[in-house]
Structures are given as structure tokens and as C-alpha cells.
Amino acid sequence: MLVSFAQAAELRGQQPPAPSAPPAVTFRSIVDLVRVAAVVRDHKGRFIPNLGANDFEILENGVRRPIADFQHDLTGVSVALLFDVSGSMETGITSARDAAVQLLAWLDVERDEAAIYTFDTRLVEVTPFVTGLKTLPSSMSSVVPFGATSLHDAIARTAEYAGAREGRRRAVVVFTDGVDTSSHLTPPAVSAVASAIDVPVYLIAVVPSIDNPDADTSTTQGRSALEGPLSDLATWTGGHVFVASTPADRSSAARQIVDELRHQYLIAFESSGTPGWHPLEVHARGKNVMVRARSGYIAGQSRPLSQ
Numbered sequence: 001m002l003v004s005f006a007q008a009a010e011l012r013g014q015q016p017p018a019p020s021a022p023p024a025v026t027f028r029s030i031v032d033l034v035r036v037a038a039v040v041r042d043h044k045g046r047f048i049p050n051l052g053a054n055d056f057e058i059l060e061n062g063v064r065r066p067i068a069d070f071q072h073d074l075t076g077v078s079v080a081l082l083f084d085v086s087g088s089m090e091t092g093i094t095s096a097r098d099a100a101v102q103l104l105a106w107l108d109v110e111r112d113e114a115a116i117y118t119f120d121t122r123l124v125e126v127t128p129f130v131t132g133l134k135t136l137p138s139s140m141s142s143v144v145p146f147g148a149t150s151l152h153d154a155i156a157r158t159a160e161y162a163g164a165r166e167g168r169r170r171a172v173v174v175f176t177d178g179v180d181t182s183s184h185l186t187p188p189a190v191s192a193v194a195s196a197i198d199v200p201v202y203l204i205a206v207v208p209s210i211d212n213p214d215a216d217t218s219t220t221q222g223r224s225a226l227e228g229p230l231s232d233l234a235t236w237t238g239g240h241v242f243v244a245s246t247p248a249d250r251s252s253a254a255r256q257i258v259d260e261l262r263h264q265y266l267i268a269f270e271s272s273g274t275p276g277w278h279p280l281e282v283h284a285r286g287k288n289v290m291v292r293a294r295s296g297y298i299a300g301q302s303r304p305l306s307q
Contacts, residue, residue: 076111163197
């Protein structure tokens with residue numbers, strides 16, 4: 001069942017877990033059918049096409065689960081573009097817009113759809129899901145970043161909107177500097193929301209080179225949020241973090257995201273029925289094969305038994 005934003009807010013007081021799993025919470029009811037989007041690459045990073053259900057193995061808590069449904073050819077991609085317009089993005093909003101335009105350029109005008117949202121301490125729908133969107137609306141050119149940041153809350157709510165787009169390969173793409181100053185939700189709680197509806201979260205971090213941990217000019221010391229909690233969030237949902245400091249970085253990230261969505265395999269299996277968090281492992285047949293998929297799912301309603 002869907003984990004709602006309001007219900008997930010009840011998790012806000014708990015401490016983040018170890019990086020291997022979102023928070024352990026007890027839930028009522030069960031999830032009958034679990035859907036998992038998986039991307040498969042070889043050891044050189046190339047996508048592996050034309051796999052069938054028999055080429056996959058799903059382990060839930062280490063136990064193999066029979067595959068009930070398998071799809072590869074869907075009608076299109078559905079992407080929610082989420083812009084951080086808080087005060088910390090004053091110097092990054094132009095780069096964020098550029099990255100979004102790059103991503104829209106890779107979408108098919110007839111079969112792919114996109115929506116645009118902005119957030120500071122509240123989420124605003126700028127453009128609802130629509131096919132053929134190739135440019136940003138003119139209102140995005142006049143956005144002036146201001147205020148505090150509720151990054152985690154905005155991702156959770158946007159994931160719910162993307163999750164309602166049935167029959168497509170869905171994702172949330174966030175353009176941010178990674179700073180969060182006022183969210184009620186923690187990254188693990190957001191991961192629970194996105195994982196429950198199988199929406200991968202991709203983050204394009206628009207930061208200057210001195211704050212890019214991968215750049216030669218970086219002055220960043222230790223682990224930033226982009227390397228820690230937000231990276232864990234993306235991994236748990238089957239997404240990824242791209243740190244983009246140059247136009248080439250932004251173009252590469254946009255293309256990789258759309259390519260991954262086009263090569264997703266959608267796999268479904270029956271839940272074991274036990275309420276709570278269930279860790280998942282998705283394997284594909286072949287030597288030196290790498291699979292990216294969400295790391296687990298929540299069975300049962302999102303409201304804790306203590307309520």
C-alpha cells in the first residue's frame with residue numbers, strides 16, 4: 001500500500017539507521033504484489049537488453065521469491081522534475097535550469113511525460129504531468145531563490161505524485177545543492193515513502209567545483225550530505241546522486257537518467273505477508289553483471305501499530 005506523506009511524517013522523531021536499510025517500523029496489513037524496477041549493466045557499464053523473467057532472481061530476507069509478472073516494454077517515461085528554490089540555491093538555480101533543459105531534450109515528445117515542481121518550505125506544482133514538454137515554462141526564468149529548505153519533505157510528496165503515473169517508468173529528479181534546513185522527515189523516512197511505491201529518486205547536485213568531492217579543485221572536507229544521507233536515500237530507492245559542477249556534468253547526468261529509465265525491467269512478486277521492512281536483493285544471470293534496484297519494501301499500512 002501507498003505510504004502517504006502525512007503518515008510518513010509520523011516517523012520524523014526517529015534516528016537514522018545504518019546505511020544498509022531504512023528505518024524499522026511495525027505496520028498493519030500486507031502488500032499483496034511488490035513491483036521492482038531494475039537496471040542491469042555489464043562490468044563496463046553497458047546496459048544489458050533482452051533479458052527475461054528467468055534471467056532474474058529476487059531474494060527477500062535471503063529467501064527466493066517467485067516472479068509473478070515481468071515487463072520490459074512500457075509506453076514511456078514519467079519524470080517529476082523537482083527544483084530547490086530555497087535561499088541556498090541563489091548561485092545554483094541557473095545551473096539547475098540548464099540541467100533540467102538537458103533532461104527534457106532526451107524525452108520523446110509523443111510517449112514521455114514530465115511535470116515540474118518547486119520547493120522551499122512548501123511544494124508548488126508549476127506544470128502538471130504532460131507529454132511533449134521540451135522547455136521550462138517562462139515562470140521558471142523569474143524564480144528568485146529565497147527562504148528555508150524542506151528538501152526531504154518535498155521529495156516524499158513528489159514521489160507520491162510520480163507514483164500515481166501507472167503503466168510508465170517513473171522517477172523523481174531533484175535539482176538541489178543538498179542542503180536541508182527545515183524538513184520534518186529524515187532521509188530514511190523519505191526512502192520508505194519512495195520505496196513503498198517503487199519510485200527511484202535521482203539527485204542532480206548543482207554545486208561549484210570547490211564543493212564537488214569528485215573535482216580536483218574541491219575543498220570539501222569529510223562526507224557531505226550528498227555523500228551520506230542523500231546518497232543513501234537514492235540508493236535505497238534504486239536511484240543515484242550525480243554531482244554536476246560543469247555543463248558537461250549536467251548533460252551527462254541528464255542523459256544517464258533517461259537512459260536508465262528506458263532500460264528498466266519491471267518485476268513483480270508476491271509479498272511474503274509479514275508486516276514491516278523487507279530487504280531485497282535483485283540478481284541477474286550472467287558474469288560480472290551489476291543490478292540497480294531498490295533495496296527493500298514495506299509491507300502493510302504506513303501507520304505504526306502504536307498509533
